[in-house]
Amino acid sequence: MDHQISAVIVNRKEHKLKKGCGYHLDLFVVAVMLGVCSVMGLPWFVAATVLSITHVNSLKVESDCSAPGEQPKFLGIREQRVTGLLIFVLMGCSVFLASVLKFIPMPVLYGVFLYMGVSLLRGIQFFDRLKLFWMLAKHQPDFIYLRHVPLRKVHFFTAIQLTCLVLLWTIKVSRAAIIFPMMVLALVFVRKAMDFCFSKRELSSLDDLMPERKKKLDDARNEAGEEEEESRRAMEAAAAASSVQLNVGKTSDVDIPKQSSDG
Template sequence: MMALSQQLIVSKPERRLQKSGGLHLDIVVLSVINCVCGVFGAPWQCVATVRSVSHVAALTAMSTTHAPGDKPHVIYVAEQRVTGLVVSLLVGLSALAGGVLRLVPLSVLFGVFLYMGISALAGIQLWERTILMLKPPKHHPPVVYVRRVPTLRMHLYTAVQILVLIGLCAVKWSSIGLALPLCLLLTVPLRRALTPLFTPLQLRALDGAHPEKLDDEPDFYQEAPLPG
């Protein structure tokens, strides 16, 4: 489940990845490795979402020539596996550098992790919609989930996601932390329960569907009946 969540974050349509299908192969390999580890009693491998998002952001080339006031957009991503392999090797070699790493103050390490976590929030739709809850509608950017979804319904969807996130964190840090995978699975029927409140078009926009797939469909404001 966590691997799928990471894949959805990393392979967002806005990132314009051309080889995103390779992420599916990564999940298969990770599943096979975890099965082998389970047989021999070895620790399971887990995803590193913050590191992966920071890795993709570092390989992303943003536009430098855009209209004043427009946000920079992604031109391309240098998709390759060399840097990921080097990072993994360095992480493994860090086990041999314990004496040197002990000289680094913990405050420095926590600062690096905090910076990586905050910088990784950029581009996550949930974070962007949370910020929009604090802004008046006239200052909302013309992104697909703003154009396709009424403001109140967009805020309702965001509030539900925030409450679910708080609940998952509470379960993780409680004495029933082992039930976190089950709680993650319960988000599937919860998502299905929201279908009566939103149209399929609105849910696709809120789920991060590619804007090009939604441009051919009628806009919310075009569908709304005019008075009189």
């Protein structure tokens, strides 16, 4: 489960990663190592979510933001393998430095983990919508869902998600943690009940089924298609009007035979 979550997040299209054959080779090696580790009683070899996402973020090159609400633009990939190498070298060295590491205060370690977790919240739609509660309208970024969904409905959707998250966390840390999987399954019915409060277009914009960048591209294509359709209709209407005027002009030029006055 940890490996699949990491793979889904890392391989989102907005990261623009390539080398698909290398990705499949990685999955094959992981599958083989899972079998070997299971037979030999060793820990499973899977992708760590925090380490994987941190490595991907270190590869991205983005523009600097200056205006309020402006989102950084993706410029390219910084090809390097230093991050992953250093991470695992330091993890290996920690085995031999246990006598020294025990003097590090636990609050310091918790602070490091907290920083890593918070730094990975950037780009998550749920976290972006939470910040909208305290953000002025003029400072709000150009999110695609703000174009199609009223702000009050965005807040309502976010409040439902936040309530479900708090409820799940409360159950997880209580004695009723055994029913946690059933409560996760119950979220399916909560999502289905939202059909009575939101339209399909609103849910498509808020449910984050695809990356924000992809939604903006699709929205731009739809707008371009609508403009092209309107332009085509206007040209057809103009051509039809021109044809009618031409026919009227031809009719007025036709000689009408006069009656003879000879008796």
